Amino acid sequence: MSEIGLLMTGVLTTGQPSLPDLPEQQPPHLENSLQNSIQSQLSQVVPTAQITPPEFMETDGASLATPLSPKFNKENLVKEISKKLSQHTRSVIADNLIARTRVQKYNSQPPTIRFGSSGVLVRVLQRLLVAHGYGMRVDGVFGPLTEAAVKAFQNRRNLSVDGIVGQRTWRELTI
Structure with missing residues (x-):
């Protein structure tokens, strides 16, 4: 246990000298009527706490228990949600078609990259090489370290x- 814990439990004491035993002083005795008046004043100053959670409070005079306006009935909400969902679904389908056409361009023949190349494809290559256990920095530049890792692979x-990195190397990297 630390020193602070020992001090708190009273096992360890500080090196301060103890005070001599002084006679105990009794608190001043107040008259009964004066004590009662102080008690009544305190009870008026410090009322008992009544806390209302925010979810049960009324705001702007409108109770939260009031029903929603007719605009927000169940049928209208379902229509609004399905309209938004259909718009979102159409945009997702369109994005999917665009992505598929982009992929089809690269599926015909993967691009060939070599020493001196740079860009996103080199970053992809470097990440694939790292995944295959070749320690290198992914910087997007096909330099001597990337070339050495490709040759080792x-x-x-x-x-x-x-x-x-041509068609056969890409295929082996992505298997």
């Missing part, structure tokens, strides 16, 4: 070791 997978 190609050697391990029995591909032609040229340091160029």
Whole structure:
């Protein structure tokens, strides 16, 4: 236990000298009527606490228990939600079609990248190489370290070791 804990429990005392035993002083005795008047004044100053949680408070004179306006009945809410949902679904379908056409462009033939290339595709390559256990920094630049990692990967997978990431290397990286 720490020193503070020992002090708090009274096991350990400070090195301060103790005060001599002084006679106990009795609190001043008030007259009974004076004591009663002080008690009544205190009860008036400090009322008993009555806390109302905010969810049960009335705001602007309108009770929360009042029914919603007819505009917000169940049928109208269902119509509004289904209208918003159909708009959202249409936009998701359109986004999906756009994404599929972009993917189809790359599915025909993956791009070839080599030493000196840079950009998002190099970042993807570097992340794939990291996932395959090659420690490198993902910076989007196909430099000497990236080329060495590509050659090591190609050697391990029995591909032609040229340091160029073409169709066969992409396929092996993404399997």
